[in-house]
């Protein structure tokens with residue numbers, strides 16, 4: 001253990017301390033991201049939705065309570081922290097939720113394309129149909145439905161069914177009871 005005395009005695013210089021501090025925090029950040037990717041892969045295959053939700057949460061995605069996550073659902077591996085899933089959301093198998101559009105290294109070098117990562121929010125009680133793709137910067141409204149295979153590239157209003165690529169409203173949902 002490093003004590004003030006050993007530091008003051010010159011055994012460990014303050015420069016070394018700063019270096020070690022920066023190095024350790026960098027490593028734990030990198031490790032955190034790597035571990036997150038491993039948790040996400042477990043989550044694809046785990047047999048219960050509760051276990052899948054727990055592992056997706058571990059991977060850095062913000063997951064509310066009572067959230068159903070089907071198998072093989074893929075979340076952005078670079079920016080999981082930008083994905084927010086509110087309570088009682090249901091995400092069917094094979095859906096993809098993405099928070100960034102990086103482009104290729106070639107495009108980056110030529111400054112052809114760049115786009116900042118953007119938040120994705122799945123509001124309370126919405127349902128994402130099988131194989132849907134939710135793109136960066138979008139919010140799926142409360143209790144909305146995204147039809148199977150749809151591509152969401154703009155906000156989905158609450159209590160609305162959207163379908164197609166790009167996903168567009170096809171009907172409104174009526175409720176007879178209070179949530």
Ligand SMILES: CC(C)(COP(=O)(O)OP(=O)(O)OC[C@H]1O[C@@H](n2cnc3c(N)ncnc32)[C@H](O)[C@@H]1OP(=O)(O)O)[C@@H](O)C(=O)NCCC(=O)NCCS
Pocket residue numbers: 092093128129130131145146147148149150161163164170171
């Ligand atoms: C969206 C869904 C729930 C149907 O909702 P609905 O309100 O009953 O919608 P309808 O079937 O009346 O369809 C309304 C319109 O949307 C279109 N539509 C419905 N689902 C669609 C889809 N997946 N892709 C493209 N268009 C779709 C219909 O063709 C129809 O278009 P039209 O009015 O031009 O004929 C259903 O199509 C769906 O996608 N279910 C997801 C199933 C799933 O993922 N299950 C996983 C296990 S939880």
